[in-house]
Amino acid sequence: MSNDNVKITPLVVRLGLISCVASTLLAWVYLKTEEPIAAALKQKTNSALSEVLPAFDNQPVEEAVKVGKVTFYVARKDGAVVGFVGETVSNKGYGGEITVLAGLQPDGTITTVLVTKQTETPGLGTVVCSRTREKTLTGILAGKKETGLPPNRILDQFAGMKAAAGQTPWAVKKDGGDLDAVTGATITSRAVGDAVFTVAETFAQNSKSLLTDSH
DSSP, rough: OOHHHHHHHHHHHHHHHHHHHHHHHHHHHHHHHHHHHHHHHHHHHHHHHHHHHHOOOGGGGGGEEEETTEEEEEEEEEEEEEEEEEEEESSSSSSSSSSEEEETTTTTTTEEEEEEEEOOOTHHHHHHHHHOOOHHOOOOHHHHHOSSSOOOOOTTTTTTTOOTOOOOOOOOGGGTSSOOOTOOOOOHHHHHHHHHHHHHHOOOOOOOHHHHHTT
């Protein structure tokens, strides 16, 4: 056996041992962090759901139902269904995917809309998606404390709307529809409208089964 072979063999063994140790450590880290990560994600989702739902005492995340492109979460209070949240993703955003939560009354009427994930252009697309409360000097001096979600004229326009099964999708005024849009962010406005309509129309198509399964 050559000297080169003698030198290479221990090196291969060491590399193999290092790989085994590294794989074991990665598996251990995954197992240790999997549960905390899942718990944190669940808490984050429940927090977002609480923003668009009336008071509930169940765990909506544990009652999620996937229908087409929409995941529905049912909210209960003292056993009675008080509302739903539909979550969907529109891939029509200017910067990519936009994740939307839309709260629904049991009859399908939209209550609140919240964008939970987006990569839109700051100052344009983000105006469509973000809920930020503007502080005024008068409000600060008066010590006024506002509660609830900050307003957003694009997201708030959906409150009270309701879709019918199979109806024509909603459109922004620039496209001949009734929805308002932010100037310079029409694409983002369209994407949000598309997502909210998807939730509302999917609920309308499946309301009987969703309500039945929720009792």
